[in-house]
Structure formats: structure tokens, C-alpha cells
Amino acid sequence: HGLTTALPAAxxxxxxxxxxxxxxxxxxxxxxxxxxxxxxxxxxxxVLSPDRFIPLAEHTGLIVPLGRWxxxxxxxxxxTWQERHGGADALVPLRVNVNLSPCQLTHPGLVQDTVDIxxxxxxxxxxxxxxxxxxxxxxxxxxxxxxxRRLAEMGVDIALDDFGTGYSNxxxxxxxxxxxxxxxxxxxxxxxxxxxxxxxxxxxxGIVSLAHSLGLAVTVEGVETGAQAEQLRILGCDTAQGWxxxxxxxxxxxxxxxxVDA
Ligand code: G
Ligand code: G
Ligand code: MN
Ligand code: NA
Numbered sequence: 560h561g562l563t564t565a566l567p568a569a570x571x572x573x574x575x576x577x578x579x580x581x582x583x584x585x586x587x588x589x590x591x592x593x594x595x596x597x598x599x600x601x602x603x604x605x606v607l608s609p610d611r612f613i614p615l616a617e618h619t620g621l622i623v624p625l626g627r628w629x630x631x632x633x634x635x636x637x638x639t640w641q642e643r644h645g646g647a648d649a650l651v652p653l654r655v656n657v658n659l660s661p662c663q664l665t666h667p668g669l670v671q672d673t674v675d676i677x678x679x680x681x682x683x684x685x686x687x688x689x690x691x692x693x694x695x696x697x698x699x700x701x702x703x704x705x706x707x708r709r710l711a712e713m714g715v716d717i718a719l720d721d722f723g724t725g726y727s728n729x730x731x732x733x734x735x736x737x738x739x740x741x742x743x744x745x746x747x748x749x750x751x752x753x754x755x756x757x758x759x760x761x762x763x764x765g766i767v768s769l770a771h772s773l774g775l776a777v778t779v780e781g782v783e784t785g786a787q788a789e790q791l792r793i794l795g796c797d798t799a800q801g802w803x804x805x806x807x808x809x810x811x812x813x814x815x816x817x818x819v820d821a
Contacts, residue, residue: 566619570621623666626659633657637655684713693720719740723743750790782802782803
């Protein structure tokens with residue numbers, strides 16, 4: 560595959576860049592941070608979405624250096640946001656969410672790399688949230704969970720991404736070092752109609768109540784309308800992400816959104 564063989568040189572040449580999509584507090588509408596979403600500016604094909612190249616990078620192992628690059632860039636970016644808007648009077652320091660592939664979890668350098676990046680940038684661990692898909696943790700044994708547990712003990716948030724799509728085992732949640740559930744977009748989509756499907760309402764209500772009783776926060780993805788946001792707020796979800804607020808965009812956009820909202 561042409562794209563696969565081009566990946567290492569692309570990393571060397573700096574062809575990857577990161578867009579950020581804001582995370583908004585449903586209660587008060589304030590911007591709390593953003594999720595980092597990597598793109599590849601390919602010299603021939605233009606901007607490629609992660610769906611096109613992340614699987615290839617996972618297959619070849621390039622995901623480890625690429626993922627480390629994304630992590631470092633994103634944490635540096637959080638530092639820049641915080642310096643612009645934070646300081647002593649910032650109530651909530653702006654945070655950044657970074658996606659991790661399953662192969663990064665099994666890579667022995669994950670914890671040390673993360674510690675190094677946080678130390679180099681001076682960003683507090685609780686300003687970083689690592690997103691892992693539910694399917695990556697299905698049947699995870701203790702060896703796989705150990706690095707995540709170490710990171711969680713340091714104060715890094717771990718989010719379970721695309722929650723509710725896999726074989727969600729709610730009882731399994733207790734075992735996982737996660738502090739955030741990111742509800743899959745499909746739940747948000749079913750809030751499109753008014754009134755929403757009563758069964759879906761019950762399911763989301765149940766997930767939120769279980770999550771909160773376990774001390775987890777709930778983030779919803781794919782919010783495209785104000786009606787969805789309102790429904791999900793009423794159901795008790797904590798944070799939202801989606802085109803209704805902003806599409807993924809350049810990091811400077813977050814400054815504008817934070818200012819608008821201040
Ligand atoms: O940006 P977009 O909405 O097209 O993202 C598509 C998918 O790519 C999402 O599932 C997201 O989790 C994944 N993705 C985006 N950036 C990264 C990254 O830096 N690392 C990994 N492993 N996945 C990413
Ligand atoms: O990590 P994850 O797979 O959740 O990545 C988020 C993906 O969802 C990205 O591909 C992003 O572009 C996409 N996305 C973000 N907001 C919306 C939205 O409001 N609607 C839809 N359909 N997709 C969205
Ligand atoms: Mn994600
Ligand atoms: Na997701």
C-alpha cells in the first residue's frame with residue numbers, strides 16, 4: 560500500500576497536523592478543553608482523515624512514534640491555551656483529550672513518555688485525558704490495565720471512548736481505571752427526534768446514573784443541534800462535543816470560543 564510505505568517519511572517531514580474539537584460543559588455552556596484529532600496533509604492526496612491512515616499506522620507500528628508526537632503536541636497546546644486564558648484567576652484550566660490506539664497501551668514506554676511530556680511542558684496531569692475505546696479494553700487483563708492504572712493514579716483522566724457500541728459490560732467498569740465515559744454518537748443521534756425514543760432515553764438515563772454512582776463523568780459526542788444538547792443536559796450528561804458547538808479546527812479557534820463565552 561502506497562500510503563503505508565509513505566507514513567514514516569511523512570512523520571519525518573512534518574506532514575501531520577492536529578485539529579481540536581471543543582468540549583463544552585452542558586450545565587453552563589463553557590468551553591473546558593478540546594479533543595485532539597490528527598490529520599495528514601498528504602502532498603498528492605490533500606488532507607487525509609485518521610480513518611484512512613491510523614489503521615495503517617497501527618499495522619506497521621508507526622502509531623507508537625506518531626502517537627507520541629500527537630501527545631506531545633497536544634499537551635504543549637494545552638499549555639499555550641492555559642497561558643493565554645489561565646493564570647491565577649482561571650477557575651478551570653483548559654484541558655486536552657488525546658486518543659490512544661490499543662498498540663500504544665501495550666508499548667512499554669507509554670507511562671514514561673507521558674510523564675516526560677507533562678514534566679517538560681509543566682502541564683498538570685489532570686489537564687490531560689487519554690481516550691481509549693471500549694473495545695480495546697474488552698477482556699483486558701491486568702498487564703494491559705497496569706499502565707492505565709499508573710497514569711490514573713498520577714491524576715491523568717482516562718476516558719472510555721465510543722461507549723455503548725461494543726459489548727458493554729457495565730459490571731466490568733468497576734475494574735477499569737476510567738474516570739470518563741464518552742457515549743457513542745449513536746445515542747446522540749437517537750435524541751434527534753422529539754420526543755426521543757423512550758427506550759433510548761431510558762438507556763442513556765441508566766448509563767448516566769450508573770456512571771455517576773461510580774464517580775465517572777459522562778461526555779456525549781456528535782451533538783449537532785440545540786435540542787440534542789438540551790435533552791442530554793436534562794438526562795444528566797456532563798460534557799458535550801459536536802458540530803453544534805464547533806467542528807474540529809485549528810488550535811487558535813479555541814481561544815476565540817473561550818473568549819466568546821467569557
Ligand atoms: O477526526 P475524525 O472525526 O475523522 O476522527 C476519526 C477517528 O480517528 C476517531 O475515532 C478518532 O478517535 C481517531 N483519531 C483521531 N486522532 C487520533 C490519534 O491521534 N490517535 C488515534 N489512535 N486515533 C485518532
Ligand atoms: O474519537 P472519535 O471516534 O470519537 O472521534 C470523533 C469523530 O467524530 C471525528 O471523526 C469527528 O470529526 C466526528 N464528529 C465530531 N463531531 C461530530 C458531529 O457533531 N457529528 C458527526 N456526525 N460527527 C462528528
Ligand atoms: Mn475520541
Ligand atoms: Na468517540
